Amino acid sequence: xxxTAIRTVDFRGRSLxxxxxxxxxxxxxxxxxxxxxxxxxxxxxxxxxNESDLLDLCEKFDGIRPNSIRVPISEIESALNSLDxxxxxxxxxxxxxxxxAHSDQLRSEIFTQVVAGGEVTHKQxxxxxxxxxxxxxxxxxxxxxxxxxxxxxxxxxxxxxVASPPQVENGGLPNKTILATCALLGITEVYAIGGAQAIAxxxxxxxxxxEGVDVITGPGNIYVxxxxxxxxxxxxxxxxxxxxxxxILADQSANPNEVAADLISQAEHDVIAAAILITDSxxxxxxxxxxxxxxxxxxxxxxRIRSALSGKQSAIVxxxxxxxxxxxxxxxxxxxxxxxxVNSKEVSKQIRNAGAVFIGRFTPVxxxxxxxxxxxxxxxxxxxxxxxxxxxxxxxxxxxxxxYDESAFTEIAANVITLAxxxxxxxxxxxxxARFESKK
Numbered sequence: 001x002x003x004t005a006i007r008t009v010d011f012r013g014r015s016l017x018x019x020x021x022x023x024x025x026x027x028x029x030x031x032x033x034x035x036x037x038x039x040x041x042x043x044x045x046x047x048x049x050n051e052s053d054l055l056d057l058c059e060k061f062d063g064i065r066p067n068s069i070r071v072p073i074s075e076i077e078s079a080l081n082s083l084d085x086x087x088x089x090x091x092x093x094x095x096x097x098x099x100x101a102h103s104d105q106l107r108s109e110i111f112t113q114v115v116a117g118g119e120v121t122h123k124q125x126x127x128x129x130x131x132x133x134x135x136x137x138x139x140x141x142x143x144x145x146x147x148x149x150x151x152x153x154x155x156x157x158x159x160x161x162v163a164s165p166p167q168v169e170n171g172g173l174p175n176k177t178i179l180a181t182c183a184l185l186g187i188t189e190v191y192a193i194g195g196a197q198a199i200a201x202x203x204x205x206x207x208x209x210x211e212g213v214d215v216i217t218g219p220g221n222i223y224v225x226x227x228x229x230x231x232x233x234x235x236x237x238x239x240x241x242x243x244x245x246x247x248i249l250a251d252q253s254a255n256p257n258e259v260a261a262d263l264i265s266q267a268e269h270d271v272i273a274a275a276i277l278i279t280d281s282x283x284x285x286x287x288x289x290x291x292x293x294x295x296x297x298x299x300x301x302x303x304r305i306r307s308a309l310s311g312k313q314s315a316i317v318x319x320x321x322x323x324x325x326x327x328x329x330x331x332x333x334x335x336x337x338x339x340x341x342v343n344s345k346e347v348s349k350q351i352r353n354a355g356a357v358f359i360g361r362f363t364p365v366x367x368x369x370x371x372x373x374x375x376x377x378x379x380x381x382x383x384x385x386x387x388x389x390x391x392x393x394x395x396x397x398x399x400x401x402x403x404y405d406e407s408a409f410t411e412i413a414a415n416v417i418t419l420a421x422x423x424x425x426x427x428x429x430x431x432x433x434a435r436f437e438s439k440k
Contacts, residue, residue, distance in 0.1 A: 008102030066172035117408030131202030133218030165194025260291035
């Protein structure tokens with residue numbers, strides 16, 4: 001018996017609606033409502049608290065009490081000085097590629113002359129201050145520092161702060177590689193705090209410790225997601241990122257060894273990570289199952305991977321054709337979608353719902369996780385059908401600047417008064433007519 005068996009969902013001979021597919025496709029079950037209840041006391045403590053309260057929360061949830069919540073600049077610089085040369089080189093290349101790709105996301109100012117003397121200029125203006133969260137649980141994510149910081153810097157956000165959980169093995173400081181990556185990017189405002197308490201600190205601000213922010217971004221566990229949901233409105237957020245997920249749309253041309261490796265790579269993140277293979281080839285299914293059985297037993301985090309692959313959130317999905325496979329992929333709206341088919345580029349043009357699409361066998365998700373140039377902070381849990389991944393636009397606000405001269409104003413005044421009266425808002429119309437009275 002294969003100890004890494006992954007269940008099968010069979011859609012062959014069935015044509016369902018988008019909702020129909022979505023209802024039968026596997027997903028991790030996250031009890032966000034219970035998490036909201038759990039974090040409510042934390043949010044209250046941070047809102048009304050001080051640094052000592054934050055340190056208490058670190059000690060309770062991370063098992064260590066930092067010397068201070070704010071990381072000294074000397075520690076950030078020291079982490080960079082001790083960084084392995086090869087890791088530094090890899091990080092610098094990732095920064096270069098991500099900077100290049102994200103720089104092209106900037107939008108130009110748009111000027112519209114509505115009528116002679118009446119104009120609207122639409123500008124993209126950066127938010128004043130952002131809080132960027134970098135998780136520090138089962139794995140270390142210096143790549144997430146890059147993915148959050150670079151687009152914020154390109155957007156020209158004036159004030160950027162990073163928070164990451166204190167580590168027992170680093171004396172209550174965040175992971176050294178995370179600190180070193182902050183130093184590479186010129187970030188000196190770093191906080192040793194994680195979880196819901198970090199999100200609350202950014203949202204509310206804590207006097208003498210951390211000024212409140214306008215936008216919070218970055219992935220995290222269910223408690224981070226719950227805090228972002230609870231505080232959305234007080235601050236802007238990128239999304240409520242849940243467990244990572246990959247869907248691979250593949251036909252008989254796909255290499256089963258590579259497909260299995262890609263499924264395993266995402267299952268490595270967490271026991272509730274989702275790995276989905278969508279295919280019209282029973283032969284590929286059989287071959288992938290064999291490869292999974294062989295590969296997982298040789299992998300470092302095999303217990304975690306087995307749990308993820310055998311969990312209810314993972315499956316092999318059989319379809320009649322690639323056309324049906326595309327429908328299933330669009331219904332699932334994966335965080336990461338790989339396309340490994342004969343005509344991957346053409347198939348990709350039919351994809352509407354995905355956080356990011358990886359085309360062809362030489363574009364695995366792992367490439368996007370680090371050095372493709374794209375961003376790896378992406379919508380999960382089906383949110384890719386309505387939300388985008390982290391980008392420069394996350395840190396920009398669209399603001400319209402309107403200017404009418406007297407002639408253009410006079411031309412449209414009666415129209416505005418008519419519409420105001422039709423909505424039973426006569427004072428709106430009177431604000432127009434007052435301009436004519438002022439001329440007398």
